[in-house]
Amino acid sequence: MIGADNQQERLDTSWISGFVDGEGCFYVGINKINKMTLGWQVLPEFRIVQHKNDEQILHKIKSYFQFGSIRINHGDRMEFRVRGLENLNKIVSFFKNSPLQTKKRKDFELFSSVIEMMNQKEHLTKQGLQQIAKIVSRMNHKVEPKYLKSPETIRQTSERMKI
Numbered sequence: 001m002i003g004a005d006n007q008q009e010r011l012d013t014s015w016i017s018g019f020v021d022g023e024g025c026f027y028v029g030i031n032k033i034n035k036m037t038l039g040w041q042v043l044p045e046f047r048i049v050q051h052k053n054d055e056q057i058l059h060k061i062k063s064y065f066q067f068g069s070i071r072i073n074h075g076d077r078m079e080f081r082v083r084g085l086e087n088l089n090k091i092v093s094f095f096k097n098s099p100l101q102t103k104k105r106k107d108f109e110l111f112s113s114v115i116e117m118m119n120q121k122e123h124l125t126k127q128g129l130q131q132i133a134k135i136v137s138r139m140n141h142k143v144e145p146k147y148l149k150s151p152e153t154i155r156q157t158s159e160r161m162k163i
Contacts, residue, residue: 011064013098019061020095021102024048026111028136030129042123042132044114046082046091049073065090088115110139 029043046068050058055070058080062068067087073079082091092112100108114123114132122128 011060013094016061016064017095017098017100019057020048021100021104023050024104026104026107026139028111028114028132028139030133030136037124038126038129040129042114042118042129043083044088044111044118046088046111047073048080049077050079052076052078065094085115085118089119107139110135 025047027045027047029041029045031041031043032039033041048058048061055078058070058078061080062070065082065087067090068080068082070078070080082088092115095108096112099105114135117123117128117132123132
């Protein structure tokens with residue numbers, strides 16, 4: 001935790017959890033990349049976006065976790081972003097110990113299940129990738145991943161239905 005004399009300058013786990021409830025995002029992208037074994041990449045990330053005027057809070061959060069990056073999100077917005085399985089496992093552990101209180105908790109639970117599947121290397125199998133895509137379609141605003149709409153996935157699903 002950041003040590004400071006001013007109470008408002010210190011971040012604690014409850015404050016971070018509450019802030020993420022309002023401002024954070026657990027996201028899993030599934031991107032078409034032909035050089036990948038299955039032709040698809042699973043890219044989970046945790047983000048907090050703020051107007052550039054509040055960028056200092058992103059730096060405090062980054063300092064608290066001791067990992068992640070701060071970069072331009074879009075226009076005058078900045079983001080604290082965490083990628084990479086090792087650090088995302090730490091994020092999952094943090095929020096299991098400091099639970100979210102809003103509907104974002106459900107997104108976190110789904111995100112956490114994808115991270116666990118990736119820890120088990122299930123994202124490297126067609127069946128695992130299909131399962132992850134279904135989980136992702138239930139997250140956030142329930143956007144169906146391109147993977148589920150792709151011709152090869154649709155073909156595989158229809159072939160399984162014939163059996």
